[in-house]
Amino acid sequence: MGVLNEIAHPVSVWVAGASTWKVAAAGFALFVTLSILLNVLSQLLFRNPHEPPVVFHWVPFFGSTITYGIDPYRFFFACREKYGDVFTFILLGKKTTVCLGTKGNDFILNGKLKDVNAEEVYGPLTTPVFGKDVVYDCPNAKLMEQKKFVKFGLTTSAFQSYVGLIVGEVKDYFSKDNPHKKFASDSGTVNLPGILAELTIYTASRSLQGKEVRKTFDSTFADLYHDLDQGFAPINFMLPWAPLPQNRKRDRAQKKMAETYMAIIEQRRKDGDLKSEGREEDMIWNLMNCTYKNGTPVPDREVAHMMIAMLMAGQHSSSATITWIFLRLASKPHIQDELIQEQKDVLGVNEDGTIKPLTYDDLPRLPLHSQVVKETLRIHTPIHSIMRKVKQPMAVEGTPYIIPTTHTLLASPGVTARTSEHFPEPLVWEPHRWDEPASEKFTHLAPKHLKEGVLEEKEDYGYGLVSKGAASPYLPFGAGRHRCIGEQFAYVQLQTILATLIRDFKFLNIPGKEGEVVGTDYSSLFSRPLQPAVVRWERREKAY
Template identity: 75%
Template structure:
C-alpha cells in the first residue's frame, strides 16, 4: 500500500511538473507574440518601409508568401503601397513593385546590390564551384560571354531542326516509351514536358554526345540534382537531408560524366578531326579568361550543368502551361495550324513543310502564344538581392538599410491592369500588331505608348535594361537571362510541332486552368495537370 501511494505521489508530481513546463512554454510564446505585435504597433521607423503585420517573429509572412506570392504581393500593395517590408524566415525583405521598383532593384549598381550572396548557397551545390554565383561578378560576365557561342543566330538556326527531331521522336507512335502509341489518350503535362525539354535542351545546347548520355540513369541524376533547388536550401544548403545527399551524389555523377567527355576529347586532339560537330564543350575547351587562364576542365563541367539546368527549367514550366492553356482554347490551336499552312506551305502529301529558324518571325501567333504564357506564368516570381549599402528609394522617405534583402517581382506588373487590361485573361491576340475590334481593348498599354527601352553592355553584349517595360519574364539588368532568345526558339518550335501532331482538350468536368505550385524556386502547374490528346490524321 505504501508503494502504491509512493507511485501515485510520483505520478502526481510528474504531472504537475509537465503542467508547469507546458504553462511556461505557452506563456513564453504568448509573451513573444505580444511583444512582437507591440513592437510593430509602437516602434515604426518612418525612414524605412512599413513592415507587413505578422504575429510570429522569425516566421513572419513566410507561409502566406510561400502559398501564393502574387496574392500576397497584391494584398500588401493595396494596404501598404508599392514599397513594403515583410519577414521571410527572420530576414527583413523589402519589396519594390511596379516598373520603377523593377528598375531600382534589377538595374542596381554592384556597389549597392549583390546577387551572389543570396543565391550562392542554393546554386553552388547544384552547379558546382567557381561558376555562376560562386565567383566574382566580373568572372560571371566572362562566363556568360563564353556561353553566347551557343546562342548566336547561326547556332539558333541549327537548333530548330534538332528540336523538331526530338519532338517527333518523343511523341512518335513507335517511340520506346509507348506513352503515345495509340491515337488518343490522356497525359500528365508537367512531367511529360519536363522530360521532353531535357532532351531538346541537351541535344541543341550541348550536342549529340551529351544527348546520348541521357539514359534513364542520367535522367534520374538530373531529377535528384533538380531537387537541390528546394527553398529550404537558401538557409540549410549543406544539412545532410535526404534530398541534399541525393543532390550531391547526382552533382558528382553529372560532373564526372562531362569530365569524361572532356578528357576523351583532349586525348583525341583537334575538334576539326573526323565528323564531330562543333558544340558547347569544344567551345569552352578553347576559351580563356581575360587574364589568359584557360577554363579549367572542372569549371567547364560545372558550366555545362548550369547551362543544362537553365535551358530546361523555364522551358519545362512554360511549355506545360502552353499545353494546358491550349487545351482550353481549341480555336487557338486551329489558328496556329492554319498559320503554319499559310506561311510555310504544304508538301505533295498535304503535310506542312518543315519549320526553320527563318520562319519564326513569320509566325506571329506562335510567338504571341509563348509571350502571353510567359506573361501570366512567369517562371520565377521573386528575384532577390542583398543590400550592400543604404539605398534611398526615389520619391519616398525610405532608405533601405544593409540588414535588408530586396525583392523584385516583374510578374506583378505583368498581371496589373494598368499595363495589361484584364490581366488574368490568357489571350494571345492581345499582342496582335493591329488588334481587331475583339482584342483591341486588351492590347498592352506600353506598346500603345511606344515605350523605348534603354540598352547597356555588361560585358557579354548589349541587352535591354528592361527598366521601362512591365513585361520582364527573363529579368533585367546585368543578371538578365542570356538564354531568352533560345527559350523563344525552343518553345516556339515545340509549340509548332505539337499543334501539327495533336488536338488538346481538357478532361471532362475540369474546364478551369489548374493552380500554380510555388513550392520550388520555379513556378509550375500543380500536379497532376492532365489533358486529353488526339492525334491528327495529317498536318
C-alpha cells in the same frame, strides 16, 4: 509495507515528472505569448518613418512566410493595396523589402554592384546544385566572363541549326515507335508536366550541349536530374547544408552528373582535336578552349559545372512554360486551329497536304505562335521573386525611405505583367492582345506600353547588349546584368516545340473540365503548374 513502497515510489516519480512537464509547457506557452505580444507592440509603437512599412504579422521570425509562400502574387497585390508599392515583410527572420511596379523593377534589377548583391542571396542555394566556382559561386566579373563564353551557343548561326534538331527530338519522343510507348495509340490522357519536362531536357541537351551529351540522357540520367532539381527547395535558402534526404540525393546527383561531363572532357583531352573525324564543335569544345581575361584557361571541373548550370537554368522555365502553353491551348482549342492555319498560310503545303518543314527563318513569320509563347510567359512568369542583398543604405526615389543593409530587396516583374494599368483584363489569357497592328476585336486588351511606344534601354555588361528593362512592364527573363542570356534560345525552343507538336496532335481538357486551367504551384523557386495536370490528346486524322 515494502511492496507498497515499491509501488508508491515510481508513482510519485511519475507524478513529479508530469508536474515538471506541465511547468515546462506552461513556461513555453508564456514565452510564446510574450513574444507575440512584444512583436505586435513593436509594430504598433516603434515604426521607423525612414523605413518602409512592415506588413503586420503576429508571430516573430515566421512573419508573413506562409502567406507569401502559398500565393506570392495574391500576397503582393494585397500588400500593395494596403501599403503601396514599397513595403517590408518578414521572411524566415529576414526583413525583405518589396519594390513593385516598373520603378521598383528598375531600382532593384538595375542596381549598382556596390549597392546590391545577388551572389549572397542565391549562392548558398545554387552552389550545391551547379558546383563550385560558377554562376553565383564566383565574383560577378567572373560570372560576366562565363556568360560571354556561353554565348558561343546562342548565336543566330547556332539557332539556325537548333530548329531541325529540336524538331527531330519532338517527333521521336511523340512517335508511336518510341520505346517508352506513352504515345503508341491514337488518343489518350497524359500528365503534361512530367512528359514536357523530359522533352525539354532532351531538346536542350541535343541543341545546346551536343550529340555526345544527348546520348547520355537516358531514364537513369533523367532521375539524376530530378534528384538534383530537388536542391532548389525553398528551405535550402537557409539550410543548404542540412542532412535532409533530398539534399543527400542532390549531392549524389551533382557528383554523378559532374563525373559524366568530366569523363567526356578527359576523353577529348586524350584524343586531341577530333573535328576532322566529324565531331560537332559543341559547347564542351568551346568551353575547353576558353580563357579568362587573366590568362587562366577554364578548368575542366568548371567546364563540367557550367554545363550543369546551363542545363538546369533553362530547363525550369522552359518546361514550365511549354506545359502552361498546352494547358492553355487545351482550354481554347480554336487557337490550335488558328496555329495550324498560320503554318499553312506562311510555310506552304506539300502535294500530300503536309506543311513544309520549319526553319529558324520561319519563326519570325509565325506571329501567332510567338504571341502564344509571349502571352503565356506574361501570366505565368517562371520566377515570381527576384532577390538582392542590400550592401549599403539605398534611398528609394520619391519616398522618405532608406533601405538599410539588414534588408533583402525583392522585385516581382510578374506583378507588373498582371496589372491592369499595363495589361487590360490581365488574367485573361489572350494571345491576340499582342496583335500588330492591333485587331479590332482585341484592341481593348492591347498592352498599354506598346500603344505608348515605350522603348527599352540596352547596356553591355561584358557579354553583349541586353535590355535594362527600365520601362517595360513585361520582363519574364529579368533585366539588367543578371537578365537571362538564354532568352532568345527559350523562344526558339518553345516556338519550335509548339509548332511541331501542334501539327500532329490536338490537346483537350478532360470531360467536365472544359475551359478550366489548373492552379499554380509556388512551393519551389520556380512557378509551375500544380500536379496532376492531365489533358486528353488525340493524333490528328491527317498529320501535317
